[in-house]
Amino acid sequence: MRLFLILCNSILLVLALGLEIYGFKLILNESLSEQILITSLFLHFIASIIAACIFPTIMASNRKQPQLKINIFFFVVVFYLPLLGLVGLTLAIPFIIRHSPKSQKTNFVVSLSKIRNLPDIPAQAIDDNFASLHSLYRSRNPDKRLKAIYASLKIKDQDAIPLLRMALSDPVDDIRLLAYALLDRKEHGISERIKHSKQKLEKIENSRNKRLYRQIANDYWELANLGLTQGEARNYVLNMACKYIELGLKYYPQDVGLCFQYAQILLKLGNFERAYEQFKKAESLGMEHKKLLIYYAEIAFHRHQYHKVKQLMAEIDYPAAYPQLTSVVQFWQKRN
Structure with missing residues (x-):
């Protein structure tokens, strides 16, 4: 050819x-x-x-x-x-x-049909070595990069998915294919959970199972929050999560967990007014105010209330509360 x-x-x-x-x-x-x-x-x-x-x-x-x-x-x-x-x-x-750079080849052959059936590995196994795994992927050696992608099976999804997305543009075909297959595996696993939960929900006569509503919404939320869906597909997934949370709230309007999750989804959808109302409702139902500060700050930022953002950030106890947002919190706390 x-x-x-x-x-x-x-x-x-x-x-x-x-x-x-x-x-x-x-x-x-x-x-x-x-x-x-x-x-x-x-x-x-x-x-x-x-x-x-x-x-x-x-x-x-x-x-x-x-x-x-x-x-x-x-x-x-x-x-x-x-x-x-x-x-x-x-x-x-x-x-x-x-x-011109030669197209790199590896001795590894990806079997797409077997990727979905790979056994799940406990996520705690190499969490501490995530930084070194990221460094391993930056290697010029394609075999080392391939090992890094395979090792992503052993780390949490929120750490693995950015690495796999980066690998989708790798110059080596096998690495790109493996990264795509592993992302597909994660998405397929969550989609299967949603399917089974919906089937269980249909079997219940009055469909008032709070746990199932929350589980389905959680799984849709995970698809969007982990970055497994993008663009319009992400909006669809968030709207589906919203739908099942609203169904749950219809039967359990005073459930603090459902209110909090509903607020998070609304925030992702850009509905800041309703998100704020639901966060306030969750707080009135017993959720700790300190846990909601970062969300109030985000809403204030989108409303261009920067002075309020600074006030809210000043109340946050970092890095204990939000270790991943330490630099953001420090930035706002230092602003005059």
């Missing part, structure tokens, strides 16, 4: 050079007429289009799909530099190929 592609590109390149040279010869003809000029320009235009199609695949062969901008760039170079542009790019091909 690769040999066929090289052969096709070579034929097209020779054709482009032939059209360019022939058009140039027509212009040099002593009896230059308008018709000859138009013919020469047309041949040059066709040669430029051919060059724009083949040069990205020759010079950027490691790309899955050449971007339109790259095609336009080569077209402009060849079109606005008649003959010189095409000849110059052709002469540059051996140099570009010699110095």
